[in-house]
Amino acid sequence: MIRFVPENIGVASITCEAYINNHVTEFANTLYNPDPANPILIAYIDGTYSYIEKSSNFRVFRQSYSQHKGRHLIKPALIVAPDGYILDIHGPYFSDARNNDAATLRNEFRRDVGALRYFLGEGGIVIVDRGYRDVLPLLDEFGIDYRMPALLQRGERQFETEVANDSRLVTKTRWIIEARNGHIKSIFKFFRNLISVVHAVNLREFYLITGAIINKYRDVILMEGATLELAQAILERARTLNALKQRVIEQGLAxxxxxxxxxxxxxxxxxxxxxxxxxxELTVGIYQLSLAPAYIQDKVARDGIKVFELDEHREEGLIRVRLFSRFRNAVRYQLWITYKNNKTLEEADEPITGYYCTCVSGSRTLGSCAHVASVLWFLGFARHQSNIKYPSNALLENIRDAANRHDQGDIDMRDENIEIVEPV
Incomplete structure (x- = not known):
């Protein structure tokens, strides 16, 4: 803590210039910097947590209980560069409602606002998740730029295409800080386990030592294929309007x-x-595709389930599908996909020419929602394979259900309580 830690973690351990030159990747700089020719500081901020034993001190007992996790824990917050370099670790903080992500970051700025503001500098960008929405006015006050996935405003049912695309730009690289959070627990098993109160009092020092070791001896995180050309292609797609959405609305296809x-x-x-x-490439990542087997299994593969349906009255090169939300069975979405006929498809042709879904993020052209990705995966890939693995049904087959919900997905489409989401 006397030399090694201060030399390898913290805003005093590195200059802004060295941080930008060594740790702001060309990919991130192109995606987020309005003037990529002049690189700027970019940092991700997010919290993690460590489970602790229940304290006999009633105040600690209350303040360390997380309603979200249903357990006692305390929360450090990491500031990480686009290549995984850990700039600093704040906290740890308690985990009750008064210690949400926004409140902890606000407190850090008030405690050490000079150092943080100086380091972020004029034009620096912090990338945060929606949990920090309440601290955005403070960032504006300090002149700190930020990127955050969008929030639906009152009365809105779906993000506009541009807004949905901007949100995808943020989430495209935010996984880096989540990966670093995971590395801490995978490399140092101490943080995986339940931490005693005796050790919890020194948790800040333990996290700083951990961060310094990772910075000094572990490799940086480089996203596969994250080149300047890919960043430019992503930005170009983010500026593309959803022509199929306009067609659906203008022609009343819904x-x-x-x-x-x-x-x-x-x-x-x-x-x-x-x-x-x-x-x-089409979905701009693997997350939506990773959900596809579970979606298809739940909506298509099981006998008797009729909540993933195709409209047989269709035009050439256009399909219309309706399905239920995986979160709310009473909400039904529709999606459309335009494609080139496989019998006339030329090698230079784009096989999928458009897609649109009525779900919250379904209008974006940068990537797709999980509903569209699932249909594309099933029709274009999975049904042509002989070894597709779906999630196991072992628990459903061996664990009893007092409600006997054997066919809980078999929903009556005529139910008046079903909410049909229309294009907006």
């Missing part, structure tokens, strides 16, 4: 009567065969 049939492997035989790498 209100047309449909002949709905269960989506299965025998439907839409003219749909193009898609490579997995193409799907990753």
């Amino acid at each position: 209100r047309r009567n449909g002949m709905w049939q269960r989506l299965n492997e025998d439907k839409v035989r003219d749909f193009p065969i898609l490579e997995l790498n193409y799907l990753k």
Whole structure:
């Protein structure tokens, strides 16, 4: 703590110039900096947590209980560079409602506002998640720029295409700080376990030592394929309007009567065969695709389930599908996909020419929502494979359910309580 830690972590351990030159990647600088020719400081801020034993001190007992996690814990917060370099670790803080992410960051600025403001400098950008929304006015007051995924405003049902694309730009690289949080617990097993109160009092020092060791001896995090060219291509897609959304609205496609049939492997035989790498490029990542097997299993693969349905009244090169939300069974979405017929598809053709879903993020053109990704994955890839693995049903088959919900997904489409989400 006397030499090693101060030399390897903290705003005093590195200059702004060295931080920008050594730890702000070209990819992140291109995505977030309005003037990429002049690199600026970019940092991610997010909290993590360590579970602690219950304290016999009633005040500590109350303030360390997290309603969100349902356990006693305390929360440090990391400030991380685009390549995973840990600039600093704040806290730890208690975990009750008065110690949310926004409150802890506000407190750090008030305690040490000079050093943080000086380091971030004029034009520096911090990237945060929605948990920091209440601290944004303070960042504005200090002249600190920020990027955060959008929040739906009162009365809104769906993000506009531009807003949804901007949110995807933020989440494209935010996984880096989550990865660093994970590294702390995977490298140092102490942080995985329940921490006694005796050790919890020194947790700040333990985290700083950990961060210094990672900075000194561990490799930086480099996202595969994160080049200048990819960043420029992503920005270009982020500025693309959703033409299919406009078509759906102008032609009233959502209100047309449909002949709905269960989506299965025998439907839409003219749909193009898609490579997995193409799907990753189209969806701008793997998260939505990782949800696809579970979506398809829940909505298509099980017999008797009719909540993932195809409109048999369809135009050439256009499909319409309706499905239920994975969060709320009473909410039904519709999605449309335009494609090139696989019989006439040329090598230079783009097989998927458009997509739109009525869910919250379904209008974006930079990537897609999980609903669209699931249909693309199933029709274009999975049904042509012989070894697709779906999530295990072992618990459903071996654990009893007092409600006997064997067919809980078999929902009556005529139910008047079902909320149909329309295009906006």
